Amino acid sequence: MALQSLDITRRSATTTPAPALRQTTEVAKLIDVSACIGCKACQVACMEWNDIRDEVGNCVGVYDNPVDLSAKSWTVMRFAEVEEGGRLQWLIRKDGCMHCADPGCLKACPSPGAIIQYANGIVDFQQENCIGCGYCITGCPFNIPRIAKEDGKAYKCTLCSDRVAVGQAPACVKSCPTGALQFGSKEQMKDYADKRIKDLKMRGFEKAGLYDPPGVGGTHVMYVLHHADRPELYSGLPPDPSISPLVSLWKGFAKPLATVAMAAVALGSLFHYVIKGPNEVSKKLEDELEKEEST
Amino acid sequence: MIRDPKDLVRYTPAERANHWVVGICFILLALSGLAFFHPAYWPLTQLFGGPVWARILHPFIGVLMAVSFLALFLRFKDLNRITEVDKKWLRRIGEMVEGNDHDMPEQGKYNGGQKLLFWLLAICMLLLTLSGIVMWRAYFEFPILLVRLAVVIHAATAAVMIGLIFVHVYAAIWVKGTIRAMWYGTVTRAWAKQHHRAWYREMTGKS
Numbered sequence: 001m002a003l004q005s006l007d008i009t010r011r012s013a014t015t016t017p018a019p020a021l022r023q024t025t026e027v028a029k030l031i032d033v034s035a036c037i038g039c040k041a042c043q044v045a046c047m048e049w050n051d052i053r054d055e056v057g058n059c060v061g062v063y064d065n066p067v068d069l070s071a072k073s074w075t076v077m078r079f080a081e082v083e084e085g086g087r088l089q090w091l092i093r094k095d096g097c098m099h100c101a102d103p104g105c106l107k108a109c110p111s112p113g114a115i116i117q118y119a120n121g122i123v124d125f126q127q128e129n130c131i132g133c134g135y136c137i138t139g140c141p142f143n144i145p146r147i148a149k150e151d152g153k154a155y156k157c158t159l160c161s162d163r164v165a166v167g168q169a170p171a172c173v174k175s176c177p178t179g180a181l182q183f184g185s186k187e188q189m190k191d192y193a194d195k196r197i198k199d200l201k202m203r204g205f206e207k208a209g210l211y212d213p214p215g216v217g218g219t220h221v222m223y224v225l226h227h228a229d230r231p232e233l234y235s236g237l238p239p240d241p242s243i244s245p246l247v248s249l250w251k252g253f254a255k256p257l258a259t260v261a262m263a264a265v266a267l268g269s270l271f272h273y274v275i276k277g278p279n280e281v282s283k284k285l286e287d288e289l290e291k292e293e294s295t
Numbered sequence: 296m297i298r299d300p301k302d303l304v305r306y307t308p309a310e311r312a313n314h315w316v317v318g319i320c321f322i323l324l325a326l327s328g329l330a331f332f333h334p335a336y337w338p339l340t341q342l343f344g345g346p347v348w349a350r351i352l353h354p355f356i357g358v359l360m361a362v363s364f365l366a367l368f369l370r371f372k373d374l375n376r377i378t379e380v381d382k383k384w385l386r387r388i389g390e391m392v393e394g395n396d397h398d399m400p401e402q403g404k405y406n407g408g409q410k411l412l413f414w415l416l417a418i419c420m421l422l423l424t425l426s427g428i429v430m431w432r433a434y435f436e437f438p439i440l441l442v443r444l445a446v447v448i449h450a451a452t453a454a455v456m457i458g459l460i461f462v463h464v465y466a467a468i469w470v471k472g473t474i475r476a477m478w479y480g481t482v483t484r485a486w487a488k489q490h491h492r493a494w495y496r497e498m499t500g501k502s
């Protein structure tokens with residue numbers, strides 16, 4: 001088992017129950033975008049705790065650095081300059097795995113136990129079971145997992161499942177100097193978000209709200225947004241994410257059905273043979289030709 | 296008896312070799328592909344040296360199959376043009392399945408069923424190749440919508456193609472004296488006269 005003290009609710013490509021005896025509270029990380037100053041302390045803390053060092057890239061003319069998530073950068077700050085109400089606004093979003101309650105990555109993964117969802121809500125990749133097919137990328141509505149060049153395995157944010165298992169907050173949360181990152185039970189985080197949203201509304205952000213998209217069953221990483229009516233302003237945060245219908249079709253009932261159909265063709269053939277017998281060259285024809293040949 | 300000089304040559308050694316390469320590739324692809332298809336088939340990965348090897352090998356075997364299938368396709372496409380007689384034959388396929396093949400319309404080298412199967416398999420192979428390349432994350436990166444479409448097409452087409460191949464193989468087992476055409480390349484005259492009379496006449500000049 002991945003972490004002895006954490007129960008598992010879902011395990012990729014597994015049709016029998018996962019070990020789940022304990023009563024566990026759901027946890028969540030809250031990212032209060034309105035309080036983020038874009039200092040990237042969380043990016044550094046993530047590298048440090050998880051002991052991963054991405055290659056040093058180049059400055060592309062904006063603050064985004066690195067410019068995208070990678071197998072070695074599990075969280076990146078995305079900076080968007082948006083003109084709203086005649087004012088330039090700098091919307092900074094910490095991007096990374098959302099730890100969906102209904103994770104598309106896990107649904108798509110063909111390898112038993114390569115992706116697990118703990119009872120506390122954390123979705124974790126188990127690289128030793130990963131085959132590197134990239135189906136998780138195909139399944140994820142947030143474009144999060146990345147395959148490493150070095151080992152061909154998929155990586156993403158673990159929500160510091162190892163720290164959470166021993167009662168610690170994720171490393172990024174520990175490092176945030178402004179309190180923009182909070183961690184606790186999902187209920188606590190929703191209450192905290194309510195307070196923040198009330199405050200933002202008082203300060204003129206009427207559309208402030210919580211991003212906990214129901215299309216994926218809610219997430220265990222949530223955002224407080226000043227413009228919750230338009231999440232796409234924040235470097236393309238999807239307004240209404242859900243597992244793509246194509247992915248559901250691919251991974252849904254069609255497969256057991258196809259298996260039954262293939263078995264039916266095979267068994268149909270077998271029984272055809274048993275019932276009708278082989279289609280042999282008729283004896284009469286054989287004799288006829290034999291006679292023809294001997295003359 | 297196997298090499299009776301009177302036997303009719305149905306396939307050249309090159310044609311047979313080509314067909315076997317395609318056939319072996321197909322079996323390997325179906326086994327490795329099904330392993331990813333549903334957890335029930337996962338143990339099949341062990342046939343390929345473990346799951347990671349199955350993932351690595353499958354697309355390369357796929358490319359080999361696509362190339363050898365193309366060669367086979369070019370060899371046989373002209374012989375598989377569907378004619379009016381074939382359509383008549385196909386409309387009466389029920390009688391054939393019943394096992395009463397003597398009253399069926401006279402057939403050339405291939406009957407309507409074989410020709411239909413040929414074209415269906417060609418379409419499957421095309422779809423599998425195109426979608427397979429789009430899914431090949433180790434070397435390619437396509438827009439996400441295209442990849443999602445490709446996985447559905449690849450999985451569905453693979454299931455259809457596996458079904459078609461079951462039918463193809465079973466037909467060869469059911470019609471006695473057929474499989475040797477793929478081993479030694481020859482069939483008996485009686486076999487040809489019963490199952491492909493027009494081809495028999497063409498080959499022997501007899502009625």
Ligand code: HEM
Pocket residue numbers: 110133321324325326327328329331332349350351352353354355356357358360361423424425426427428430431432446449450453454456457
């Ligand atoms: C040029 C030909 C082909 C290519 C490039 C190709 C490529 C792929 C790739 C990249 C995958 C994902 C797993 C992996 O990364 O290994 C896959 C899965 C699969 N392939 Fe192929 N393939 C080809 C032909 C075939 C054929 C002929 C079959 C037929 C039996 C087949 C059956 C499957 C199945 C059943 C899956 C699993 C689909 C799923 O997860 O739902 N493939 N193929």
Ligand code: SF4
Pocket residue numbers: 096097098099100103104105106123139140141142143144145156
């Ligand atoms: S955001 Fe993507 S990678 Fe993270 S749990 Fe959801 S589907 Fe999986």
Ligand code: SF4
Pocket residue numbers: 012108109110111114115125129130131132133134135136137145153154
């Ligand atoms: S790359 Fe790894 S984690 Fe992602 S779907 Fe494939 S086996 Fe699962």
